[in-house]
Amino acid sequence: MAIEFKLPELGENIESGDLVRVIVKQGETIDKGQPVVELETDKAVIEVPSTIGGKVQEIKVKEGQKLKVGDVILTVEGTDAAPVAAKESPKAEAKKPEPAKIEKSAQAPAPAPVAMQSVGKSTVAEFRLPELGENIEAGDVVRVLVEPGKPVVENQSVLELETDKAVVEVPSTVSGVVREVMARQGQKIKVGEVIFTLEAGAVAASTPEAVASAIPAAEEEASSSQLARQAYQSARQLEGKSEHEAFPPDAAPVSRQEVIPPQLVKNAGEEHRAPVPASPSVRRLAREIGVDIFEVKGTGPGGRISETDVKSYAKAIVTGAATAMAAQATGVARTAPKLPDFSKWGAIEAVSMRSVRRKTAEHLVEAWNTIPHVTQHDKADVTELEELRKRFAPKAELAGGKMTMTAITLKVVASALKTFPQFNASIDMSKEEIIYKRYVNIGVAVDTDRGLLVPVIRDVDHKNIVELAAELATISKKARDKKITPEDMEGGTFTITNLGGIGGTYFTPIVNHPEVAILGMSRSSIEPKWVNNQFEPRLMLPLSLSYDHRLVDGADAARFLRWVVEALEQPFLLSVQG
Secondary structure, three states: OOEEEEOOOOOOOOOEEEEEEEOOOOOOEEOOOOEEEEEEOOOOEEEEEOOOOEEEEEEOOOOOOEEEOOOEEEEEEOOOHHHHHHHHHHHHHHOOOOHHHHHHHOOOOEOOOEEEEEEOOEEEEEEEOOEOOOOOOEEEEEEEOOOOOOEEOOOOEEEEEEOOOOEEEEEOOOOEEEEEEOOOOOOEEEOOOEEEEEEOOOOOOOOHHHHHHHHHHHHHHHHHHHHHHHHHHHHHHHOOOOOOOOOOOOOOOOOHHHOOOOOOOEEOOEEOOOOOOEOHHHHHHHHHHOOOHHHOOOOOHHHOEOHHHHHHHHHHHHHHHHHHHHHHHHOOOOOOOOOOOHHHOOOOOOOOOOHHHHHHHHHHHHHHHHOOEEEEEEEEEOHHHHHHHHHHHHHHHHOOOOOOHHHHHHHHHHHHHHHOHHHOEEEEOOOOEEEEOOOOOEEEOEEEOOEEEOOEEOOHHHOOHHHHHHHHHHHHHHHHOOOOOHHHHOOOOEEEEEOOOOOOOOOOOOOOOOOOEEEEEOOOEEEEEEEOOEEEEEEEEEEEEEEEOOOOOHHHHHHHHHHHHHHHHOOHHHHHHO
16 A cells, blocks of 8 residues: 655745755655655755655656645555555544535544434534644633524534634534533633534434424525625636636625625725625624725635634734835835736746745845945955965865865954954844854855855854864855755854955945844955055955944944954964954
8 A cells, every 4th residue: 555755844944845856766665764855945955854665656746846844745655654554544534524525624624523422302412622733732712602502503613712823713513403512711622622512413313393493594504605605606707717616615604685796896985896704703803903804815724714814914914014114214125016027028938936046035135124234345465375375275185175265264254253242243123132142153155056055164263274174165065065954054143255266356245134244255366566665466355344334333344354454464463363
């Protein structure tokens, strides 16, 4: 029997990634722990190991595809697959939905067991709190929506429950007349606890009286639901979509007065549309706070809208308005303008952004919009330093690295950060605090075929230049070979980016938030310099320092950059000043 291997959780806040490479092939036998795919997240490229072993029956994914946690990667059959499937089969069988309700059961909470016992000629059933989702075992009762003596029909909301994630409406899986309500407002209940008991409707041996009392309500709800479906399908036709497209399965019953004609009609300035799945209480809340219920996206089963959805939508509107006002005040556009249709002028090709590029774009926009950037430029005469670099290069090679100018600058900058601690800090405007770091971890930007990655070298102040050269070579290779991990790129306090291998003179690097400064290095070149009453050819290194002006003043930035320049020009200063 085949079993599906699905993309597991990859780490905190990592929910998806782009498939770089499928490592295994159909028909191949794999072991537990064997890497099966390479996945590029917004932080790094990682290998995903299989949690099962056996023969690969079918590969469900393709290179370049965007995968989410839970997506099926491949199916396997073999010695490790069969026991797992057999072990899970009783549970799966117990929750297997009825054929007529498959579409709804795929999104709704699993039905709770209904315990029944005979009382005279009627049958009493207990409705228990069903499973609400992964790792959700209990919740607080916000509101009980049923009363003793009142009829209840299947899929009718009977309880509003607040979990640690959201407020959800719990639908009934049985029909009948409520006999006794066990749940109370404010009570904490767990999965499996009895919410209410009811008579009739749950089994065939229900009392005629109870069934008779429940039928009118059920018919009314079915009738209003049918009207809602007709209006919904008519609206879909107006939009050019199939009238047979699935109606939201858990749409709330709508009274006859609420059903709107399929045509869009202007009435007192308001645009009326097809009904949305929401209870009357939720609709009332939307009206009270001035929210258009038609614009709210429901997160419940079948797109059902809850009070939390309405409140979240209202909060988003307020937050968005505040952001827009702030953007207008600062002159910074927070949302990108809509692009024209470029195909009008010629052939185009639209390619989806890969995870690293997408995350880089988001991070740089955040940094640029948050940090008031200023960039300082200077030049360092590295003529003598270049001679020393060549002399000691063999020692670095023996250690497995290269004596590059970046490796030397790492040590220089580490010393500068000790002298100017405000450059090794972060600013927290919400708390009005400056956070000084007592450690020195410097990120080094690495150019890869997937975009710019910034691995971090830790405790730079405690390592010599040869050690830094070896570690820089190792971590740069990991980045280019797609072996770098998210942990390798965390915890930086300052960043160095070197474009000298490509060319150019000066540039304005963007500060890597939440850091407050970044040093850019350009290509060294021979220039005439006035030395000892004459011009001499000297090797000059252009440097660009961008910094957060909220924390760093221009004078401090000039002093910091001059300290770095002098340390590069006179390496002996590192020993004298530390």
